[in-house]
Amino acid sequence: MLGLYFHIPFCIKKCAYCDFVSTGQQSKIAPYMHALQKETELIGGMYNKAVDSVFFGGGTPSLIDEDYIGRIMDTVRRLFKFREDAEVTLEANPCSLTPGKLAAYQKAGINRLSIGLQAAQDQHLKTLGRQHTVAMFDEAFGMAREAGFENINVDAIYALPGQELAEWEETLFHILHKKPEHVSAYALKIEQGTPMARMVADGEITPADEDTDVRMYHMAQAILGNKGYTNYEISNFAIAGYECAHNLKYWNLKDYIGLGVSAHSCIERLRFANTENIDGYIKNMGKGALRYEQSDFIDDTERKVEYIMLKLRLKKGFLLYDYKSRFGEDFLLTHAQELKKACSEGLCVVKDDCVMPTKRGFDLQNRLVSILIENM
Structure with missing residues (x-):
């Protein structure tokens, strides 16, 4: 079995803590998606394996026109051995979801959404550089349910600068009130080179200490566990039967192909990755060239x-x-x-x-x- 990952690197604005390859230059969406379509066509048929999971990550996949997602899925069905019972996930930002997009995702075969809440307090969302409010998340989650999505993950981040234990508890119960099938709870990591790292260096914010980090993690384990969510992976909790099939491929060392800028792949003992330069990626695909930035044989x-x-x-x-x-x-x-x-x-x-x-x-x-x- 094979998993496919598509990297969509576009955001309204890059979050303060993010060190993924992403950009706010939306003028590049059309040429980039044309390049991603080209890479999908070049890869299609190369691997004699059934595709049982697809994941659109970013960036903010829900930011771009929904027709692009539909075209990619049409190509996957046409050129790969796609299983119709495959898990197909799309990451979404609350402020970029609409009923029209959600309907189009359903039609395209997206059957799992991952919606980023991160925190249930607007002041913490502002510190993180998020472009949505808690109310926007509530509206987006409701729209997703109304559209018929029955498998939804909610992302949350703890150990935020200035975050109190009671606020993290409030975030967890806010999520539980929505009854998602899956919750991802990550400790904030302040990566070098990010705006948040500069805020720390300038004394604008103070990172959470290790004791607070651990106490918040244990709180998530206790509260989510009491509501029937199994902590099946360090940072991931799921109702039985709703574990993320695509991410389990990474943790179980299964084969996966990453398409798009900076995307990584691993087939048996061969690991390879695309360039992290968006313009370079578009140029390579314009030439019809699968030029990997790095490749390694795993001993x-x-x-x-x-x-x-x-x-x-x-x-x-x-x-x-x-x-x-x-x-x-x-x-x-x-x-x-x-x-x-x-x-x-x-x-x-x-x-x-x-x-x-x-x-x-x-x-x-x-x-x-x-x-x-x-x-x-």
Whole structure:
């Protein structure tokens, strides 16, 4: 099975914390989408695998004209072995959704939306540089339900500068009142080179401390867990049966193709990525050239490290027989000392032939992984 990711790098305005490849230059939408269509046509048919997940990410995919999304989906159906029961996700900003767009998405085969709330207080949205208000989110979520979407994720960010525990609790309950099928809750990371990093450097805002970060994460686990959401991945919570199939491909080391500027792909042991320059990407596609900015062959050691790192982001961890079938070695024998150390620190357990992270292991995932791979 194959997953397809389409990067739509356009926004009304780049958020203060965002370090993804995105731009507010909407004059480039038409040439870029023409280039993305061209790349889809060039890639189509190259891989003899059924496509069972599609993800439109960004940027803000809901910003562009909905006809572009429809054309891409038509091309996917025409050139790929597309499964009609595939999960097809589109990321959306509340202020760019309309009933007309939502109807067009339904027609195109989009069956899952990911809507960014981030915080239930307008002052925090302003600090983040978001272009919507809480009221706009409420309206957008209602429109999505009225349009017939039965699989909706809501994004939220915690550990914001100046955010109180009570405000994070308010955000969680605001989300729960909507009854989405999936919630993604991420701790804010202030990346170098972003406007928010400059705000910190200038003393305009103060980042949350580590203790607040952990307390807010535990609050999300408790509140969402009590309402039936399983913390199936470190930052993701879902009602049973609504786990994100596309993102599970990344964590389970399945094959995926990324199309668009800066998009990454991984097919078996080959990893490759497009240029991060939007103009360069448009130029390459204008020449009909699949020119990847980087490509790497993943050796055994690197693959083992990736396997452990990604699998232990999942609540269910990894099966010992799966590890052995992939790498030809018994993890209990080859990593006995490392596993003993991780278990003694309460970071993981071995249960039902699985190595599974504990709640503490989720908190200290970097520590867990570093122990298990220290002798690789």
